[in-house]
Amino acid sequence: MSHHLVEFENVRFRYPDGTEALKGASFRITHGESVGIIGANGAGKSTLLMQMNGYMLPSAGTVTIGDLQLTKKTRPEIRKKVGVVFQNPDDQLFMPTVHDDVAFGPLNLGMHAEKVQERVLTALRTVGCLDLREKPPHRLSGGQKRAVSIATVIAMDPDILVMDEPSSNLDPKSRRYLMNLLKKFEHTKIVAAHDLDFILEVCRRCLVIHDGRIVADGPAGEILTDQSLLEENNLELPLSLQSRSVPESVVARFDRRQVPE
Amino acid sequence: MTMAFDREYFHLGVLDLLSRRDTCVHRLDPRTKVIATLLFIVTVVSFPKYEIMGLLPFLLFPVLVFGLGDIPVWLILKKVLLVSPFAAFIGIFNPVFDTEPMVTVSGIAVSGGWISFLSVMLRFLLTMTSVLLLIATTSFPGICHALRRLGMPELFTSQLLFLYRYLFVLVEEGMRMVRARDMRSFRGKGQDVRVFVSLVGTLFLRTMERAERIYHAMLSRGFTGSMRFVRTVRFRATDLALLAAVAAVLYAFRVYDIVGAVGRQTERMF
Ligand SMILES: Nc1ncnc2c1ncn2[C@@H]1O[C@H](COP(=O)(O)OP(=O)(O)OP(=O)(O)O)[C@@H](O)[C@H]1O
Ligand SMILES: [Mg+2]
Numbered sequence: 001m002s003h004h005l006v007e008f009e010n011v012r013f014r015y016p017d018g019t020e021a022l023k024g025a026s027f028r029i030t031h032g033e034s035v036g037i038i039g040a041n042g043a044g045k046s047t048l049l050m051q052m053n054g055y056m057l058p059s060a061g062t063v064t065i066g067d068l069q070l071t072k073k074t075r076p077e078i079r080k081k082v083g084v085v086f087q088n089p090d091d092q093l094f095m096p097t098v099h100d101d102v103a104f105g106p107l108n109l110g111m112h113a114e115k116v117q118e119r120v121l122t123a124l125r126t127v128g129c130l131d132l133r134e135k136p137p138h139r140l141s142g143g144q145k146r147a148v149s150i151a152t153v154i155a156m157d158p159d160i161l162v163m164d165e166p167s168s169n170l171d172p173k174s175r176r177y178l179m180n181l182l183k184k185f186e187h188t189k190i191v192a193a194h195d196l197d198f199i200l201e202v203c204r205r206c207l208v209i210h211d212g213r214i215v216a217d218g219p220a221g222e223i224l225t226d227q228s229l230l231e232e233n234n235l236e237l238p239l240s241l242q243s244r245s246v247p248e249s250v251v252a253r254f255d256r257r258q259v260p261e
Numbered sequence: 262m263t264m265a266f267d268r269e270y271f272h273l274g275v276l277d278l279l280s281r282r283d284t285c286v287h288r289l290d291p292r293t294k295v296i297a298t299l300l301f302i303v304t305v306v307s308f309p310k311y312e313i314m315g316l317l318p319f320l321l322f323p324v325l326v327f328g329l330g331d332i333p334v335w336l337i338l339k340k341v342l343l344v345s346p347f348a349a350f351i352g353i354f355n356p357v358f359d360t361e362p363m364v365t366v367s368g369i370a371v372s373g374g375w376i377s378f379l380s381v382m383l384r385f386l387l388t389m390t391s392v393l394l395l396i397a398t399t400s401f402p403g404i405c406h407a408l409r410r411l412g413m414p415e416l417f418t419s420q421l422l423f424l425y426r427y428l429f430v431l432v433e434e435g436m437r438m439v440r441a442r443d444m445r446s447f448r449g450k451g452q453d454v455r456v457f458v459s460l461v462g463t464l465f466l467r468t469m470e471r472a473e474r475i476y477h478a479m480l481s482r483g484f485t486g487s488m489r490f491v492r493t494v495r496f497r498a499t500d501l502a503l504l505a506a507v508a509a510v511l512y513a514f515r516v517y518d519i520v521g522a523v524g525r526q527t528e529r530m531f
């Protein structure tokens with residue numbers, strides 16, 4: 001199944017202002033993998049994801065999706081395979097109503113009106129937003145916007161689903177819903193997030209990025225339990241793996257305050 | 262966040278909500294409503310400068326739409342009042358320059374200026390109400406689609422749709438920046454023109470960047486230069502019949518002196 005392959009070879013990327021955000025990233029993701037990408041603020045996660053559908057083209061190195069190398073020419077073809085959910089849903093939802101927005105992609109793929117309608121309804125039902133379909137995006141809550149952005153992408157039925165911070169702004173129930181949803185999506189998925197518990201639950205594999213370089217790559221279960229690796233990269237253990245008891249030092253401070261002087 | 266602008270300024274969003282009702286007016290093809298509104302506006306505006314009596318029968322149209330479309334009257338009128346100073350500003354010099362007495366109402370001579378001022382305000386009331394009613398029964402996007410299908414260039418209708426989508430986002434962003442400035446400036450420091458200019462500059466840059474991100478989001482979903490929509494409303498025989506009726510009534514109201522005729526009729530009866 002080579003058409004679901006994502007391969008980065010020594011990818012570098014420099015922003016127009018000179019910031020070098022990627023300094024040679026290499027990895028290979030094969031069909032059906034679920035990969036989490038973690039790293040501190042400014043590590044280069046968003047920049048990395050933006051290379052995957054040609055939002056930005058690498059300054060050096062190559063990106064290969066399926067059997068196509070990413071260039072200006074192959075970009076439209078690659079965009080049909082890779083669906084990206086951006087970090088800010090206001091950028092993703094640009095049509096006057098939710099329904100029109102979800103229909104936008106399928107219509108551009110040249111589908112029939114009836115087929116489009118079916119896709120739209122299925123996608124909205126999948127993310128639990130069917131009732132919002134006539135609303136304009138500016139009247140949705142942050143979490144609803146996020147859910148609808150995801151619907152706009154799954155309506156196009158991509159081979160590879162790429163998401164930047166999908167769980168931010170979601171309440172616990174919507175977050176749980178999204179996790180279950182992603183677990184059901186059987187194609188390749190790549191998720192960048194600070195929510196390490198989310199990654200632990202949704203992804204089998206995990207990449208750690210630090211200052212534009214991939215510094216660790218392995219099974220999510222191993223990486224996310226490696227306390228020293230995480231702390232080196234300004235991260236900490238997923239909350240679910242931290243001990244719930246109150247640390248000694250806090251107890252001590254609290255006790256001292258109780259004692260009358 | 263977005264709602265704050267909405268609530269404090271124009272309550273535009275309420276029109277959105279109203280436009281999702283399901284009445285016989287809402288179900289009409291948007292094109293029918295757009296054409297009818299245009300005809301209405303053109304007819305109202307075409308009356309001579311000093312006309313008042315001839316305009317009164319036209320109030321019947323909004324009254325009907327309010328009733329049939331189940332639209333709260335006060336809500337729309339509030340918006341009309343809110344922008345009425347603009348119209349007043351246009352007409353207010355008429356009484357100053359045009360002092361020739363024209364009619365006498367119970368012994369007081371009324372100048373032509375006042376009559377034409379009243380006429381301007383009445384026209385404003387009629388046209389503004391009809392436009393707001395059009396939005397409240399069709400929705401802004403619906404109107405854009407109608408215009409597109411009536412032959413307006415796509416570039417133009419797409420711009421309108423984007424304006425509608427991002428106006429709130431943009432104004433909110435500006436308001437957030439002003440608030441951030443105010444929270445960190447004291448005793449007038451940080452409030453000067455220089456800061457304001459740089460604020461506007463930042464807003465402009467942010468807008469450009471956002472536009473670029475949106476464009477890429479569109480490309481990511483296969484945009485090739487033309488916006489496509491799925492639309493289900495059809496132009497039916499009722500639409501055609503309604504348009505014909507509206508045109509006929511408008512014509513009658515324009516050409517015949519309805520108020521005078523009704524007046525004479527009542528005189529004869531008593
Ligand atoms: N438009 C831009 N122009 C110049 N530099 C940029 C731009 N966007 C990001 N950068 C820089 O590139 C680096 C990587 O940024 P990126 O947005 O990829 O980080 P991130 O890992 O997604 O961070 P976060 O967790 O905060 O989302 C940062 O040093 C940032 O300052
Ligand atoms: Mg980011």
